[in-house]
Amino acid sequence: xxxxxxxxxxxxxxxxxxxxxxxxxxxxxxxxxxxxxxxxxxxxxxxxxxxxxxxxxxxxxxxxxxxxxxxxxxxxxxxxxxxxxxxxxxxxxxxxxxxxxxxxxxxxxxxxxxxxxxxxxxxxxxxxxxxxxxxxxxxxxxxxxx
Numbered sequence: 001x002x003x004x005x006x007x008x009x010x011x012x013x014x015x016x017x018x019x020x021x022x023x024x025x026x027x028x029x030x031x032x033x034x035x036x037x038x039x040x041x042x043x044x045x046x047x048x049x050x051x052x053x054x055x056x057x058x059x060x061x062x063x064x065x066x067x068x069x070x071x072x073x074x075x076x077x078x079x080x081x082x083x084x085x086x087x088x089x090x091x092x093x094x095x096x097x098x099x100x101x102x103x104x105x106x107x108x109x110x111x112x113x114x115x116x117x118x119x120x121x122x123x124x125x126x127x128x129x130x131x132x133x134x135x136x137x138x139x140x141x142x143x144x145x146x
Contacts, residue, residue: 001097007071018062030060031067081109088123
């Protein structure tokens with residue numbers, strides 16, 4: 001998988017913001033789609049940014065480097081989730097791995113796992129059925145063309 005290409009695509013799909021904003025579902029978000037309400041920041045990330053537990057995350061201001069580090073941490077988490085739950089994803093082509101990682105980045109693995117017909121089609125390499133299943137979802141309407 002080409003991580004640089006994935007990060008660049010995530011920047012397009014998720015946007016890049018150095019200060020927190022409310023996403024389409026009203027969740028506090030920063031950087032490249034980092035959900036502060038559900039994911040928050042790890043202790044290592046808070047140390048890197050220079051804040052503590054008492055800091056009001058709605059007042060956060062990140063540097064470009066900090067945005068990139070958070071994104072790389074999120075991508076690592078996505079890949080770990082995919083490796084743990086659907087290890088066959090590593091057998092896909094780079095572009096298909098990136099598409100699946102992007103989808104998991106946006107949805108989180110618990111919600112992605114609900115796309116049972118889509119995942120079954122991808123595992124069988126039935127790309128037409130996978131595309132049908134992906135596009136026939138509330139998610140596809142929410143995120144628009146990707």
